[in-house]
Amino acid sequence: MTTTDTKAPPAGSVDERLPVRRLAPLSAQHVLAMVAAPVSTTFLTGQALGLTAAATASLLSATLVLCGAGTLLQSLGAWRFGARLPFVMLPGGAATALFVQIAKDHGPATATGSVLLAAALLFAVLPFYAKVVRLFPAVVMGTTVLLIGIAMIRVAAQLITGRPGTAGYAAPSAVALAGATVACTLLFLLLLRGIWRQTAVLLGLGAGTLVALTTGLGELAPVGGAAGGLTVPHLLPYGTPHFDVLAALPLLVFSLTTLAEITGQTVLNSETAGRASDPGRDVPRVARADALVSLFGALFGTSLMVTSAENIGIGRLTGVRSRFVTAGAGVLLVAVGLLAPVSRLLAAIPAPVVGGSALVIYGIIAAMGVDMLGRAAAGAGAGEGPTVIALALTAGLLPLLAPDIYQGFPAWARTVLGSGVVAGTLAAVLLHALFRGLGARGPAAPGPGGEDGAPRRA
Template structure:
């Protein structure tokens, strides 16, 4: 009997599974998902830039150009974070968006009001370079910004900016309060991704009320497509002391990026690796912020606002946020859209800004509420830091007799309060009563075990 023929078929190679975060979707499916992420992210740059333009009394055409630049930078940042540049270790290759953070805009405006917009642009460039330089020290620096320090800093940012924003409503109180009411109504009735756009809808609603009431609008004219204008305030002015608030924010952003990384990684099913991903995230932030300094806007920071969409749709692909980045760039280059948004009246913008910064302050209080302030040293650290940070708000003249460098540092409520919180937290943490330090260490361990470290801070 003949022996059976040998099996000459080649072995079948196992098919490599693609991680959900690396899944490439067909365009018909990717486009609507990318548009959802666009909706989640576009409110922040629109409201922030209109607030900058109104606060600095920029012309309609200059504000439109600034908005165009910011939208393009948001898109470029989303591409950097979603696709990454492996050779340069830029971008985490996670579904992140990049936006002008509320706190960063607040500090930018504070520097611009005190030292001029050219100095504010120079400070953004200084902070971006500084962030790149300190990244190798990430592990050592992040411990100086625990939730106690970040919560205090966020509260001070919100209160300082409320003082600047509130007078904008005074030019049209009725219109401002109407905008507040419309925004609150949208927050009440909307859900999901639409609710994230309540401030933007409030801006639109307030503008409609203004139009019905006969308010004159000043629309800039120009071509349909145009590139953003570099150096809108002239040559940037570099003042290291004036840049201190943004330098403090840049350091604090490392601590917040840690929480962002853990949250996003877990949402897409990737094992969190902060030591690898946080420097890459912050490096992309710094690259986009260099562009922000050139085009006259605030520091750009990675945001996890869109993570709710990831969890809602269960689509974890980073190519979806890359698609949203492309859409943001296109929106930035369509100048009629940016000119229309830039024409929103000042009281409407002031009301939207008031909501944004009041929410920032509230989030800061929320961060502090998770700390034990009832007894021990935490309460006195927050109290003293708030004293230092609020004195320039309520009694700015008290530093008039100090040298220029001291007025620059202590006259800025955010910088002074943040530095005080860092120093006080470190000193009390090292030299405070042993019993309290041991209790704080146990509380920190319990929070870690409960997963509290995955929460995302709002300062970005």
């Protein structure tokens, strides 16, 4: 190496280049910490849509490759795409829930078209980022996250019970297997520490599969496909995308709400990596990379791909902030995604095991929503937070608890109001704007947060 000391990035910085002997194990840690998300969401999609084991294996391959490519893009950056921070990219759990719901209601081709529309919308609103992000304060984000978690728990339960009218519907053995998977996951969460604790969901998935094979509660599903050591993801696995703006509304709304989440994650990652935070510069770069990878993801059958900050804990644990470590994780993800034996083995896991793991994941999402709402209510003006939360949750839970409540409405109204996530999010946005507008006319009574009573939180 001929690089001079004046040009070499300082040790411990976000731009530090590590030797391969250090880079490889550190990158593998990041893969272990995040691989449970693409595996579980892919299983959930495959099982919920009734995909064959071979199709699920191909979808898993595509998801892992896209996660790797997105991680590389966010870590290394290219033109105005990627913030050059130690980020990883995942299939969004909430986005997957909405994708599955659209696919079940309108068909997977419409769900694919919805992802394309949502990614295009994200591109379109970035020039107006500062104005759009104000529509989604903590009270709105918390409502959205909680409703997504509740809706997804219902989908996960259907994975365990199977479809009504089919053989083995709600079999006690399936419920027991899902319970064993949840128990194993909780045991790992309690006993493990550090990087291994972050893989508790993945380890629980493996333990649940082992329980299925040793007790006879379940069996591996045979996976077909071409012989060989490589898997090539299938282009447009659900056919030509179908575009329906009303059907796509849940994902369109979600794509806008992600701007608030991206802002917080980018600020947090910048601070952790020791780089001066500049949301106006970095957030659009992160969002562009999300939208670009999501466009490609739709072509290979996935939902929206989102940048995640969950691996920040590893950087804090190891003291290594280098973005080249997450770039190495991206390379490993691409390699694993192209290995046919790995994707086929994972795709053969019994559905109740997948459902049990999904219950843990989406239960955590719902709990995150509760936590966000608690902080939003505490920071809002007197009466404002609880009222907005109560009415927004009522609007969102109605279609979940009483699915036929809008049966007599026109089709477009059923599509909008019948989605708990959309109905609740829109209600929260409108109610928050109403309270803020009325507050601006009346006496100033700001809460402990910002001007509008919302807590100052990135």
